[in-house]
Amino acid sequence: MALIEAEGVRKVYRMDGVTVEALKGVTFSINEGEFVAIMGPSGSGKSTLMHILGCLDVPTSGRYLLGGVDVGSLSRDGLAGIRNSKIGFVFQGFNLLQRMSALENVELPMLYGGVPSRERAEKALAALKTVGLEERKGHRPNQLSGGQQQRVAIARALVNDPPLILADEPTGNLDTKTSVEVMELLVSLNEEHGKTIVLVTHEPDIASFSKRIIRVLDGSISSDEVVIKHDGIA
Amino acid sequence: MMGLLETAKISLRSLWANKMRSGLAILGVIIGVGAVIAMIAVGRGASLQIESHISSMGSNILIIVPGTTTSGGVRMGAGTQQSLSLDDAIAIEEECSAVSHVSPELSGVAQVVYGNRNWSTGVIGTTEGMMDVHNWSVSSGRFLTDQDVRSSTKVAVIGETVAYELFGSANPVGEIIRIKKVPFQVVGVLAPKGQSAFGSDQDDVIFVPVTTAQKRLFGTPFPRMVRRISVKARDAESIYLAQEQITALLRQRHRIGPNQDDDFTVRNLTQAMEAAQQSTQAMTLLLGAIASVSLLVGGIGIMNIMLVSVTERTREIGIRMAVGARPRDIRLQFLIEAFLLSVIGGIAGIALGALLSQTLVLLFDWSTSISPSSILLAFGFSGFVGVFFGFYPAYKASLMDPIEALRYE
Incomplete structure (x- = not known):
C-alpha cells in the first residue's frame, strides 16, 4: 500500500521578484516498508522535495498524499499534527535541544502529542534502548559524540511510532565508521520495525544502504531505480 | 496539545538558563511595581491621617466667630469684635x-x-x-x-x-x-x-x-x-x-x-479638610500614575528581552515545530515566559515597595499604608504588562517558518 503519493508536485518560490521553480511537477509513490534514497546535486530541488515530504512545506500545485491524507489542504496546525504523529525527522545537524538531557530530547515529540508524563518517560527510555543509548539518558547533547547525538535524534524520530522516517543527510556530520553505524541502525529500523525510510543524500555510499534510489535533477526526477544488493559498502 | 504546567516548566528552565538576562528583564518590573506600591502607600498614609483628623474634629462643622474691629485705622483681626x-x-x-x-x-x-x-x-x-x-x-x-x-x-x-x-x-x-x-x-x-x-x-x-x-x-x-x-x-x-x-x-x-x-464670619472647617483630603487623593493618583510609567518601561524591557530571546532561539523553535509543536504551542511557551518574568518581578517588586515605604516611615516619619488592593493592583498590572508586552514576541515566534528556523545558525 502506498504511504507516499506525489502527483505532479510543483513548488515555485518568489524571491525579490524573481520566481524560481524548485520542483517542476514530480510524480512518484513510495510504499509502506520501503527504504528509498533521494539523490541529487545541490540546487536540484531535493531539499524542497524533502521539505514537502516532511510536511514542513506545501506544494504550490499538484497533490501530495501521506497515508491517504492530502497534505496541501491542511492548516499549519494540521501540518504540525501530521509531523508529530506520522513523521520522524533525522537531520544532518542532529538538531537536539542543548539545554535538555538525551531523555528529555526524546520526550519532546510526545510533549506536543499530549502523552502523559509517566508514559513519556517510559516510551523515551524504550526508544533510547532501541538505539543502544539507555545508559546516556541523562547526558546533554554536548556530552555525547556525534554518532551518539544522531542516535538520540533517531530515538526522538521513533518515539511517537510514526510510519515514515525522513533522514536528511543523516551522516553529513559524521566520520565513515560512525556513518556506517548510523546507516545500519536505519536499515534495522526498516527491516525489523517495518519503518518506511526516505533518505536524502548526495553520497552514493550512503545511498547504497537503501533499496531504491530516486535521482532528482533540475526539479525533475531523472531516474528511479531499484538498488542491486551486494555485500558491504563499495 | 501541551499542558500549561509542562509549558511553565519549560519556560522556567529557559529563564533559569539565562539568569543574568532574565534578572535584568525583571529589574524594570521590580522597580516599577515597587514604586507603585510605595507611592500609593505614601498617598494613602497621608489621606488616612487627614481622615482621622476630620473624624476627631467632628464632621459637618461650621464655626462662627465675631467679625473684625478697626481701631484708629488698624484692623484688629478676626474675632476681636x-x-x-x-x-x-x-x-x-x-x-x-x-x-x-x-x-x-x-x-x-x-x-x-x-x-x-x-x-x-x-x-x-x-x-x-x-x-x-x-x-x-x-x-x-x-x-x-x-x-x-x-x-x-x-x-x-x-x-x-x-x-x-x-x-x-x-x-x-x-x-x-x-x-x-x-x-x-x-x-x-x-x-x-x-x-x-x-x-x-x-x-x-x-x-x-x-x-x-x-x-x-x-x-x-x-x-x-x-x-x-x-x-x-x-x-x-x-x-x-x-x-x-x-x-x-x-x-x-x-x-x-x-x-x-x-459683623461675624462663618467658617467651614470640614470643607477645608475635605479639600485637603481630595488633593491628597489626587496626589496619590498622580504618584501612582508616575510610578506606573516606570512599570510600563519595565514592560518594554521585557518585550526587548523576549524579542532577543526569540531570535536567539530560532533554531529551537524550528526543532520544536519539526517534531510537532503547533504555532499556538510556541506562542504559549513564550507568552508564559514573559508572564512568569513579570509576575516574578511583581512579587519581588511588592517586597521592594514594602521595604521602601518602611524606609520612608523611618527616615521622614511619614505615615504610609500598604493596602491589599494596591498589592493586588500592582500584581495584576505586572501580570498584564507581561502578557501585553510578551504577546508580540510570542506571536512573532509562532509565525516562524519551520524550514527557515531550522536553517538558522
Missing part, C-alpha cells in the same frame, strides 16, 4: 432647620489648682452641645447638662491630660478643683482624643458651663457674650443651607443693613 452672644447660639439652635447641634464657646487660659498641684490649661465655657458637635465623650462621670448652664453651677469636666497632671492616677470625679481661685466640682473626665490636626493636645482642656464662665471666670463687656459658636449641620448636604440660614439669622439679629458687612 464682641458681637456673638449666648442668645445667638440659642436662636441658631431653635430657628435654623439645617443645624442639628450648637455649641457656644467662651474660652480662656487659667491656672487650675488641686491640693498642692497646679496646672495651666485652656478652660472653655460651653453647653451640652459641645459633645455632639466635636465628638466628645466622657470616660467617667458625666458631661455638662442644660441644668448646669441654666443654673450656672460650678462644675467642670476635665480632659485626660488635666486629670493626669492634677490627680495622677486617682479618680478626679467628685473632687473640688480651683479655677482662677473659684472652686469647681469635677463631675466627669473626657475620653482622650489625642493630638489635633495641628499638633496641639486636645485633651489638655477643661469644660465648664458657659454661663459660669461668663460670670465667674472670664469677665465680659456684656454679660451674655461668647467668643465663638460651633455648629453641626444635619448632614454633609445641608452644610451650605446651614451656612445661609445662620448668616441670614445673625444679620437679622444683629440688625445689619443690606449694604453693611457682616
Whole structure:
C-alpha cells in the first residue's frame, strides 16, 4: 500500500521578484516498508522535495498524499499534527535541544502529542534502548559524540511510532565508521520495525544502504531505480 | 496539545538558563511595581491621617466667630469684635432647620489648682452641645447638662491630660478643683482624643458651663457674650443651607443693613479638610500614575528581552515545530515566559515597595499604608504588562517558518 503519493508536485518560490521553480511537477509513490534514497546535486530541488515530504512545506500545485491524507489542504496546525504523529525527522545537524538531557530530547515529540508524563518517560527510555543509548539518558547533547547525538535524534524520530522516517543527510556530520553505524541502525529500523525510510543524500555510499534510489535533477526526477544488493559498502 | 504546567516548566528552565538576562528583564518590573506600591502607600498614609483628623474634629462643622474691629485705622483681626452672644447660639439652635447641634464657646487660659498641684490649661465655657458637635465623650462621670448652664453651677469636666497632671492616677470625679481661685466640682473626665490636626493636645482642656464662665471666670463687656459658636449641620448636604440660614439669622439679629458687612464670619472647617483630603487623593493618583510609567518601561524591557530571546532561539523553535509543536504551542511557551518574568518581578517588586515605604516611615516619619488592593493592583498590572508586552514576541515566534528556523545558525 502506498504511504507516499506525489502527483505532479510543483513548488515555485518568489524571491525579490524573481520566481524560481524548485520542483517542476514530480510524480512518484513510495510504499509502506520501503527504504528509498533521494539523490541529487545541490540546487536540484531535493531539499524542497524533502521539505514537502516532511510536511514542513506545501506544494504550490499538484497533490501530495501521506497515508491517504492530502497534505496541501491542511492548516499549519494540521501540518504540525501530521509531523508529530506520522513523521520522524533525522537531520544532518542532529538538531537536539542543548539545554535538555538525551531523555528529555526524546520526550519532546510526545510533549506536543499530549502523552502523559509517566508514559513519556517510559516510551523515551524504550526508544533510547532501541538505539543502544539507555545508559546516556541523562547526558546533554554536548556530552555525547556525534554518532551518539544522531542516535538520540533517531530515538526522538521513533518515539511517537510514526510510519515514515525522513533522514536528511543523516551522516553529513559524521566520520565513515560512525556513518556506517548510523546507516545500519536505519536499515534495522526498516527491516525489523517495518519503518518506511526516505533518505536524502548526495553520497552514493550512503545511498547504497537503501533499496531504491530516486535521482532528482533540475526539479525533475531523472531516474528511479531499484538498488542491486551486494555485500558491504563499495 | 501541551499542558500549561509542562509549558511553565519549560519556560522556567529557559529563564533559569539565562539568569543574568532574565534578572535584568525583571529589574524594570521590580522597580516599577515597587514604586507603585510605595507611592500609593505614601498617598494613602497621608489621606488616612487627614481622615482621622476630620473624624476627631467632628464632621459637618461650621464655626462662627465675631467679625473684625478697626481701631484708629488698624484692623484688629478676626474675632476681636464682641458681637456673638449666648442668645445667638440659642436662636441658631431653635430657628435654623439645617443645624442639628450648637455649641457656644467662651474660652480662656487659667491656672487650675488641686491640693498642692497646679496646672495651666485652656478652660472653655460651653453647653451640652459641645459633645455632639466635636465628638466628645466622657470616660467617667458625666458631661455638662442644660441644668448646669441654666443654673450656672460650678462644675467642670476635665480632659485626660488635666486629670493626669492634677490627680495622677486617682479618680478626679467628685473632687473640688480651683479655677482662677473659684472652686469647681469635677463631675466627669473626657475620653482622650489625642493630638489635633495641628499638633496641639486636645485633651489638655477643661469644660465648664458657659454661663459660669461668663460670670465667674472670664469677665465680659456684656454679660451674655461668647467668643465663638460651633455648629453641626444635619448632614454633609445641608452644610451650605446651614451656612445661609445662620448668616441670614445673625444679620437679622444683629440688625445689619443690606449694604453693611457682616459683623461675624462663618467658617467651614470640614470643607477645608475635605479639600485637603481630595488633593491628597489626587496626589496619590498622580504618584501612582508616575510610578506606573516606570512599570510600563519595565514592560518594554521585557518585550526587548523576549524579542532577543526569540531570535536567539530560532533554531529551537524550528526543532520544536519539526517534531510537532503547533504555532499556538510556541506562542504559549513564550507568552508564559514573559508572564512568569513579570509576575516574578511583581512579587519581588511588592517586597521592594514594602521595604521602601518602611524606609520612608523611618527616615521622614511619614505615615504610609500598604493596602491589599494596591498589592493586588500592582500584581495584576505586572501580570498584564507581561502578557501585553510578551504577546508580540510570542506571536512573532509562532509565525516562524519551520524550514527557515531550522536553517538558522
